[in-house]
Amino acid sequence: MLQLYLQLLNACSEQEKFKQLYETYHRLMHWEALRVLQDRQLAEDAVQESFLRMIKNFHKIGEISCPQTKRFVVIIVRNAARNLLAKENRLRSMQDFGMSGSADDETEQPASMWENLSKGFDETPDAVLHKEILQTVQSLPDWAADVLLLSAVYGCSTRELASVLGITIEAAKKRLQRARVLFRNKMKEGETR
Amino acid sequence: MTEAEFQRVLREALEERYADIPDPDELEYEYTFSPRFERRMKRMIRNFDRIRSKAQREAARTEAAQQNRRKIGRLDSERSMQYVTLGRYTMRRAVAIALVATLILALAACAIRFAIIWHETNNEKQGTLDVTFELEDPAGAAEAFAFKEPTVPEGYVRTVTFQKNDIQEIEYADIENGKIIYYGQSPVSENMSLSIDNEEESFTEINIHEHKGYAAEEAEYSHIIWADGISLYTLSSNTSLDELIDFAESIE
Numbered sequence: 001m002l003q004l005y006l007q008l009l010n011a012c013s014e015q016e017k018f019k020q021l022y023e024t025y026h027r028l029m030h031w032e033a034l035r036v037l038q039d040r041q042l043a044e045d046a047v048q049e050s051f052l053r054m055i056k057n058f059h060k061i062g063e064i065s066c067p068q069t070k071r072f073v074v075i076i077v078r079n080a081a082r083n084l085l086a087k088e089n090r091l092r093s094m095q096d097f098g099m100s101g102s103a104d105d106e107t108e109q110p111a112s113m114w115e116n117l118s119k120g121f122d123e124t125p126d127a128v129l130h131k132e133i134l135q136t137v138q139s140l141p142d143w144a145a146d147v148l149l150l151s152a153v154y155g156c157s158t159r160e161l162a163s164v165l166g167i168t169i170e171a172a173k174k175r176l177q178r179a180r181v182l183f184r185n186k187m188k189e190g191e192t193r
Numbered sequence: 194m195t196e197a198e199f200q201r202v203l204r205e206a207l208e209e210r211y212a213d214i215p216d217p218d219e220l221e222y223e224y225t226f227s228p229r230f231e232r233r234m235k236r237m238i239r240n241f242d243r244i245r246s247k248a249q250r251e252a253a254r255t256e257a258a259q260q261n262r263r264k265i266g267r268l269d270s271e272r273s274m275q276y277v278t279l280g281r282y283t284m285r286r287a288v289a290i291a292l293v294a295t296l297i298l299a300l301a302a303c304a305i306r307f308a309i310i311w312h313e314t315n316n317e318k319q320g321t322l323d324v325t326f327e328l329e330d331p332a333g334a335a336e337a338f339a340f341k342e343p344t345v346p347e348g349y350v351r352t353v354t355f356q357k358n359d360i361q362e363i364e365y366a367d368i369e370n371g372k373i374i375y376y377g378q379s380p381v382s383e384n385m386s387l388s389i390d391n392e393e394e395s396f397t398e399i400n401i402h403e404h405k406g407y408a409a410e411e412a413e414y415s416h417i418i419w420a421d422g423i424s425l426y427t428l429s430s431n432t433s434l435d436e437l438i439d440f441a442e443s444i445e
Contacts, residue, residue, distance in 0.1 A: 015241040022234060028217045030224055044230040051237060052413060056248040071211045117199070126194045130202050137206035149207040152200070159252070168371045 036081035144179035307422030344443035
């Protein structure tokens with residue numbers, strides 16, 4: 001009985017937390033969605049869809065007012081907006097987002113986000129490598145930066161990536177692989193410059 | 194640079210990339226959300242726990258379905274203790290039992306039609322359509338009850354089945370596309386009362402093989418409920434409403 005009571009209390013606080021999340025970010029999210037969609041009504045749909053995804057991944061949300069949560073909600077709404085655009089046939093499919101050339105030649109099947117990512121840069125001086133990483137990340141397309149951030153910083157599994165980005169698990173797996181390859185190729189390009 | 198340092202720098206670089214997102218408090222953006230949006234969000238907040246636990250159950254089911262993908266032949270015997278939902282209408286799953294006898298009844302029920310009247314009250318306070326049923330021949334309808342199944346759509350597999358006494362619930366999954374359909378069937382009865390959310394703009398009356406029912410599309414899920422005088426059927430899915438209606442009409 002006590003356990004049930006505690007569960008109820010916990011459920012109430014989670015709902016309250018979600019309400020706070022909504023109140024804090026719904027305007028920012030609409031602003032971000034509108035930048036992608038250029039349509040106020042569709043932007044509202046993207047915001048609503050994003051809150052649904054956040055409920056499904058609520059365990060990823062810690063403190064409400066912090067940069068980490070802000071980035072997380074913006075990534076979700078941005079991707080929801082892009083998915084809506086793709087659905088509206090105003091944009092090519094998300095699968096095609098800057099994923100041409102060498103990224104399609106991907107053959108590696110990494111066991112984790114980090115496996116082999118830093119391989120091949122052992123000889124590069126730290127200061128140079130640091131700068132190259134910063135520049136490479138800045139030059140990544142949004143889709144790649146989003147998926148890398150969710151995986152590297154938020155520790156999202158492939159399933160969670162799929163849920164957050166609104167795509168299938170297979171597509172999430174592929175997108176992460178492509179983002180990793182793109183990152184490595186850009187790093188290598190930076191070295192040869 | 195060590196592996197750990199490389200990871201740290203990459204994390205920082207990724208975080209830095211998003212540094213220009215404005216703080217919500219500092220954002221100079223005035224926008225009045227539509228009443229439709231406000232209403233839907235209010236409902237989402239109110240139903241937070243239900244949506245969350247449903248999502249958790251679905252994630253667990255998808256996980257299980259993927260693990261058993263190569264064992265589809267044995268999937269029919271799997272069990273679960275979940276619920277099928279149509280708005281606020283829920284139906285409990287139960288333990289599986291054999292259906293040999295009911296298949297025989299299904300053949301007998303094909304040629305019989307039973308009249309049913311829907312008594313409906315629009316409950317504005319709750320935002321629901323409250324329904325009770327009147328049957329022309331309750332005893333005959335109960336006797337004619339038999340389990341029926343839709344045709345499995347292309348790309349889907351029948352994953353989980355539950356039958357107990359006169360309740361049947363089946364899941365159909367399109368694993369490649371992340372689609373799932375929940376099908377439920379139970380005898381329609383005059384003791385039954387339903388409350389169906391009717392606030393959705395998409396809430397509409399439908400006909401499945403000339404039997405009355407209702408459909409609604411929410412943000413992610415479409416729902417159908419209808420009755421043929423013998424059975425009450427429910428379908429919920431994250432596929433389109435059109436596909437769901439085609440699925441419903443495949444039930445002979």
